[in-house]
Amino acid sequence: MTGDDFDVIVIGGGPVGENAAARTAAGGLRTALVEHERLGGECSYWACMPSKALLRPGHALAAARRVPGVPVGERLDAAAVLKRRDGFTSDWDDSGQVAWAEGAGLTVVRGHGELVGERRVDVGGRVLTASRAVVVCTGSVVRTPPLEGLAEVPHWTSREATSAHEVPSSLVVLGGGVVGVEMAQAWARLGSAVTLVVSGERPLPAFEPFAGELVLEGLRADGVEVVTNARARSVSLVAGGTRLSGDGVDVVGEHLLVATGRRPATEGLGVERFGFTAGEALPVDDTGRVAGLDWLYAAGDVTGRAPLTHQGKYAARAVGTAIVTGAVSPEPWSAAAATADHTAVPQVVFTDPEVAAVGRTAAKAREAGLEVRVVDLDIAVAGSALHADGYRGKARMVVDERTRTLVGVTFAGPDVAELIHAATVAIVGGVTVDRLWHAVPSYPTISEVWLRLLEAYGL
Template sequence: MTTTQDIDVIVLGAGPAGENVADRVARAGLSVAIVEAERAGGECSYWACMPSKALLRPVEVRAAAGRMPGVGTALLDTDAVLARRDDFTEHFDDSSQADWIGSTGALLVRGRGRLAGDRRVEVDHADGTTTALAATRAVVVATGSAPTLPPVDGIEDVGAWTNREATSAPRVPGSMIVLGGGAVGCELATAWQRLGSSVTLVQHGERLLPTMEPSAGERVLASLRDDGADVRLGTSLRAVRRDGSTVHADLDDGTTVDADEFVVAAGRRPGTSGLGLDTVGLSDGDVLAVDDTTLVTAVEGGWLHAVGDCTDRAKLTHMGKYQARACADVIVARSKGETDGLDRPYAKTTTTAERTAVTQVVFTDPQVASVGLTEAAARDAGLPVDVVSYDIGSTAGGALQADGYSGLATIVVDRERRVIVGATLVGQDVTDMLHAATVMVVGEVTLERLWHAVPSFPTMSEVWLRLLETYGL
């Protein structure tokens, strides 16, 4: 007979979102178990955010040096780049993250967890044993997402790389095909092309980064092509096959592309397969729809929460951590009988930024940083908007940042409320300017008030003044 252990909060998944829930709940004095089938730290730490940026930063620095007279263009030591990446992933040893989880007071349970009914979780361990847990307060699903393979003939048999293989490769492939022109595909193409691979990027749509402002995709496209990448827009993959060490990709334009490796960056699915969702009235593999307090809306009783990529909210690490903080605060408040006002706008227990101020950075060269609505999304929402753009290189700060600086700042203005509802920055070193735009959007700061936010000279932040002037202030 399996003994069931009672615990206040059970978290399924020890990625960034799950870790944040567990830490915050434990610090509030509740008992918490966090269940993980793979490595503590999750996808972001080992196969996504951290290793991909470790690959991208050196090639970005080298390119930036080439735009600065007197600095020169240092030779790129690819072995050193890969070694530094491996240091950031701790060589796939998660002991430091496991130790950190333990230091919070949370219990790390290693094994594959699944729901087993109302407030119940079963964990299957590698040795064949099972642990049964019962949550007295809440269960939180934070199982992330997994890459999908599109329905293309032969794709299951060619040894396709996903983000996991593409960020952990021990060597630079001579050539590769990247399928998908979203953020992941563009970042991987940038990194590996500049590290010495010959990259062909195949994008079904007519532009790269299709959910962002068109100017972003256009500038990233130009950069990739300048680097020597072969970018095929408006092109679909019909079939793929491997002949020994070579992958052959048949495209719908009648051509065939050959490469050493084939990378799929064409979407992800929620990590909810095999999670026991059927035991709580849901279907295996479902996207978990949640309300602003992170409760799963289709499950009654107010006990099942979900955060991160497995939900119907923004699928970005920082947004998952934001959801996690709200989730933990909701659970703690309800444990104390504090239920009033948890879902009020801008409470710490709500995720209202999901609708108005999602932030995203694409670490290509140029970098792309955005917050809030694009022009198209704003118009689709029925907002009366004006759009203003300004060349960042025309500011003194931009000109000093790099010779021939090429960058563009765009704001989307609600003309009735006279507030910025979206901003996109494209260019070298723009990522750290994003938070200023985020504060503008979240704070709904009027243009007249922003006029008195004086940018320092000579910095690239001067572009905020130039945008206001261009708008007519």
């Protein structure tokens, strides 16, 4: 091999690419990791880590206020919160990530990678060749809505929202998805006057309706003005900041955060040379192999399958295993197949209250033709009462009556994120409700809600 010859080339050095590359390197394959920005990717510097660092102090203060006798202050120290956030991003310095990659035996190549031929990747004029496979892990980019004037008006995306170093006096957030609600609450608790604009009756439309309703209550309790059933049409600069106007909305803020979704980052990759469309997802099977090609793989947001960091890392591990072992059509649930992408994807929305869900919603389960039974309960057990005065939360269990197994679970309430992995294990394992009855929850914990759900089911 020459210096530009590898067994595997991974394009994209975020968590997904790092996992795929680490897997192939651990399997003895010489692996190059190509990244044009910071190693560690969106999650490390502009998404998962900084956003949760911004949210956690506000949650801690709110939790303390719910337990009488705990001395608390009136407000957050915004400067300290932002400084702690900077620590989690390593001040946007990726040298630590580079050191990890090199220590894992990877060759880090800086620059934009483009597919220029079978197993060939051009990086700024340097052509790398892979004997085994090329893996695309380039993630996703912001989806820009068609708003009149947006191209001419400076505005925030999720990157600016998670990396800003000053609290804006006011902030308008467009979009009621995960980024929109999390950043609306984070900046409101840091002292900004926040307006959240959503197109439907409630935020988080992809989740069970009660989840969005509880988050809506939580946002309003924090002083967020929520404008529902609005259709934004235009953006303009006015005295005092940026104006967002349209059907049912006319608001002004110092900054505008556009949080209307993301799309696969396939532009500039050369995918057109192989019959695919730039800007659209790469179709893959459960091993991550791209349709019609035996040497090209992809994992993470770029595939459009389950655009979440943890699912992308899971898919990357399957890709790495498939490449190392040569697996083509592995059995479902094997290490070389990302089977869970279809039925058991967990997700947490880190607002207060939190939302934690896995599997299908009741509506999606019915659309799939399942014989569905839904069990709904308030989270009202000894553990929740001890956890916080006035604890308010809800739980839903979706059961396939033909198999008597769980196919979906959603929790909404303070600190429910830690409950969801039990539901994920149950769904992945195909655990019946009859067997789940024997998984006795510890007392007094919020997990006792599992017992109450099963009792309500009729066990």
